[in-house]
Amino acid sequence: RDRDQDVHHPVEGRPDRRILDRLPGIDPDRAIVTPLPGGLTNRNYRIDAPDGPYALRIGGPHPERLGIDRRHEHAATVAAAALGIGPEVVAFLEDDAVLVTRFIEGTMMTPEAEC
Numbered sequence: 870r871d872r873d874q875d876v877h878h879p880v881e882g883r884p885d886r887r888i889l890d891r892l893p894g895i896d897p898d899r900a901i902v903t904p905l906p907g908g909l910t911n912r913n914y915r916i917d918a919p920d921g922p923y924a925l926r927i928g929g930p931h932p933e934r935l936g937i938d939r940r941h942e943h944a945a946t947v948a949a950a951a952l953g954i955g956p957e958v959v960a961f962l963e964d965d966a967v968l969v970t971r972f973i974e975g976t977m978m979t980p981e982a983e984c
Contacts, residue, residue, distance in 0.1 A: 884914060884927060888967055892916075892960055895923065895969075907977055910937060915972055923959060924973075928966030939966050946970065 889897035895918050902925075905913040916923040928939055946968065949955025956970035976982070 884912070884925060888925075888927065888962070888965060891962055891967075892923075892925075892969055894918075894920065894959070916969075922972035924956065924970045926968045926970075928968075939963065939968075943968060 883902050886897060889895065889900070889902070895916060899919060901917040903915045903917070905915055905924075907913065908926075910929045912927045912929070914925040914927075916925050928937070940963065943958070943961045943963075946955055947958050950957050950970075956973050958968070958970050960967065960969040
């Protein structure tokens with residue numbers, strides 16, 4: 870596919886509209902989408918929708934090169950949410966390596982951060 874049409878390489882800092890259109894309960898025309906810093910293998914965004922904020926993670930291409938299995942990642946995130954130690958999973962679009970959870974406010978960890 871053309872890079873501009875690839876869901877893994879969003880144009881102008883916004884996820885591909887085809888992804889946004891498939892997210893349950895989120896109206897792309899009313900949502901505010903903001904890129905989040907960080908992420909080694911993913912593109913990450915905050916989506917502010919009328920019913921609250923979400924985190925959108927679009928996995929990068931070729932995760933298997935790093936031993937990443939998106940299905941296992943999804944299952945682990947669902948399990949963490951069930952235990953109350955992770956955000957609620959809202960959507961998993963396996964074919965596009967997309968995971969959407971409720972957004973949790975926090976601070977990005979860095980090597981310089983104090984514990």
